[in-house]
Amino acid sequence: MWTDLTVPDAVAVSGFYAAVVGWKSAGIEMGGYQDYCMMPPGAKKPAGGICHAREENKNLPAQWLVYITVANLRKSLKACAAKGGVIVAPERDMGGAKMAVIRDPAGAVAALFQPAEEKPAKKTKTKPGKKSK
DSSP states (O other), X not given: OEEEEEESOHHHHHHHXXXXXXXXXXXXXXXXSEEEEEXXXXXSSOSEEEEESOGGGTXXXXXXXXXXXXXXXXXXXXXXXXXXXXXXXXXXXXXXXXXXXXXXXXXXXXXXXXXXXXXXXXXXXXXXXXXXX
8 A cells, every 4th residue: 555645835745744753755756846755764665655736636635645456447436436436536547557536425535556467477488308597
């Protein structure tokens, strides 16, 4: 699971969390500006991200947003609409992965995330009588 926060001023808010909880920020180039991965002290992986409310993120609420992994994003979005939810941000591609943001009937907002399909490793052929390494 992943979580991030989308706000008008990601620079200021990433500085806030650096001071309050000790996270260090690592900038991620977004084409003219940076969003941030936030690293807890001593961690090897980020705890989450802090993003500017720009472009595809401009309509997202300023709240910590949890990303829930799903097997089939389009099927999940259809079920969301059928069960009284709202699609806040439509499906978008993230380098082969896909995501969308929904609001459930109670008003809670979450992102649905479909990971990119893993490509099977190429098998190497060995000649009869030889062992592969």
